[in-house]
Amino acid sequence: MACTATYDQEVVFTNRGKKKVTHITLYKQAVCTWIPLQIMEVNSRTVFLHMSLSNAGESMSSITLSVPLSSDLSSDVEDYSCKALFQDNKDEKELIKSMKENSCVETFSVDVNHIPPSTYTVTGLGPPASGNDVGLPTGLPQDAALHGETSVIEEKLRKLVLSSNSETSDKQTRASFLNNPEKIHENQSSCVSLIFLKDTETKAIFSFFATNSEATFPFQLRPVTDYELVVFRGWETQKLCYRVHAVAHCSFKSYMTQMEVFELYKRALRHTLCLGFLPYYNFIPVTHLYRSKPLLHFLDIYKNTNGIMFKYIKNFGGDQASTLNRNLHGLFFSANVNPTTGLPPPVSYYGDQRIHIPVSLMITPFTNLYFADFYCHYVKHKVTLVVTRKGSDADNFCRSRLLSLSQSFNEFLYLSPGSHVAMVNTRVTVEVFYTESIDIVNLLKSKYAYITTVKQSGNPLLKTIFGIPKRKDCQICNTK
Known part of the structure; x- marks a missing residue:
């Protein structure tokens, strides 16, 4: 059964003693889950994705974000808004449509390729071959998204689920992160892709990161199942806070084995x-x-x-x-x-x-x-x-x-x-x-x-x- 109980979560924007408190409604979960929050700087219509880790069903302490979230944006806490993604069961296409209409986020395309028996690879994650995407900071090298390093967050967290009704959550994987939270920040200066994979039948949502132009799902997908895929491309400006410059969506049915x-x-x-x-x-x-x-x-x-x-x-x-x-x-x-x-x-x-x-x-x-x-x-x-x-x-x-x-x-x-x-x-x-x-x-x-x-x-x-x-x-x- 999908979780329906909710709680009120406080999000606080701070700058030199000035605070802005906002409230969002989140679903209670049976396990620790990642909660993606969409933060927007309203003047520039710039979108950020902040990843917060819940504490298994209880209301979390306030999520505090220090603004500006990027050096070229406003320092006024009143210029920032917040909402939770994937919490209201809206269609993923509507999410991207809304983001496209209300922000400066661009769209791009991804494909899912299949190799038997059950290996699925997302391709097209990296920036275009012509150079940087719109909005990339000038200090990043053009091939930043294509380097061969694998970050800890990609290696350790990609099996975590955002839904409580999946049977594939990995307690050992969660423990690896909770024991080493400081490692998250390593190797995150380059362009990354935040990938969310949704099983439309069970409503389970899996999240993982990739730093290369393609990423293989690290677990076996259920055969003959409809999946939705949402990919946010950007770079980290603060710990677990990513400036989004492009978003992609595709749907596919996993093949028969x-x-x-x-x-x-x-x-x-x-x-x-x-x-x-x-x-x-x-x-x-x-x-x-x-x-x-x-x-x-x-x-x-x-x-x-x-x-x-x-x-x-x-x-x-x-x-x-x-x-x-x-x-x-x-x-x-x-x-x-x-x-x-x-x-x-x-x-x-x-x-x-x-x-x-x-x-x-x-x-x-x-x-x-x-x-x-x-x-x-x-x-x-x-x-x-x-x-x-x-x-x-x-x-x-x-x-x-x-x-x-x-x-x-x-x-x-x-x-x-x-x-x-x-x-x-x-x-x-x-x-x-x-x-x-x-x-x-x-x-x-x-x-x-x-x-x-x-x-x-x-x-x-x-x-x-x-x-x-x-x-x-x-x-x-x-x-x-």
Whole structure:
């Protein structure tokens, strides 16, 4: 349960005996937590971030800040205001929007890259290559944010949480700081990034610092989970008080691990294996896989790409936590046929021209087959299989992320050795993501492949570019 009890916290600005007392409302926490306070010098609209450590659920003694917080700003205590961040459950985008509108803080972009099984790295934290950001003090070297030193605060505090309902808080890490608070100030003259990672489901917020242009989350993220990331970039002007010159925000969903892929695979098996019949009852033979695109697409291949149908990066169709999304290039084909006639459907949602390629040319002894996804769009469930060339980059990518299947027998689509006919399970729509480009003109000239015309429905361009996410409320194909 999220903490709802609150207490009044006093923040005091002082200068040569003059004081200004402000009050903010904070949530009580079950453990010591870091509380980020947004301090603003109203005349210059300059923003500071002050990190205060609570004392586990009790009202803290007054937080005292000596002004000016930077030598070029006002010494009048009346010119400073204070509020707590991440305390009112407002959307992080609103936080950045408000900061952008009411201050001189700039915005920048960060990206989150994933390396299996669960390593996530934030990139783009450092200043632009052109030099200092707006507002950097003139005394700092241009490469200050890129030096190789690791500060104590980055090393010791990055596992501390700002929420009481997370089970991953680290008592030993907290003790390391509490026993050595004086070390915090070391190595903080250069540009740093204050990173806040929020689990939108549990509301836990993790904080850590980075001094380089990228930072790897030092703990395992929960798979298939939505995260919000807020990064403040600046430099330390007083102990644990940072002048903010730029802020960034991004949201992402953590990818499935192989364990989650295996769970999807088991769900697909339960759905496809019809009770009361032998497993192969739903299988029928197919000779070709097919791919539908608009006529202009094929004309462009004939005229501009020397007959090559080039692979492209996978969109966000299917499970939004699929590790394939925006990471792997390929071409989608379908093995979906009518169980009675054995023919593909007469209507296409992806274009009015359909190319048919023998399945025996795509699944060969030189390829590997992987199970990748199981999802639905309110109608028939779909299974995504991936075909890779053995030893290729795509093959290496899939080996550590997906579930390997036997090409000679599996529960969805298989080609027996020496056969030109594949068997496909008609209980689901089987899609094949083929990770190589194809010379379709050569295949057509040699009559290995052929093209048919079908009726088109809907806008194929939108489905191709963005993809259609899976149905989130389906109890059959969702693991959560």
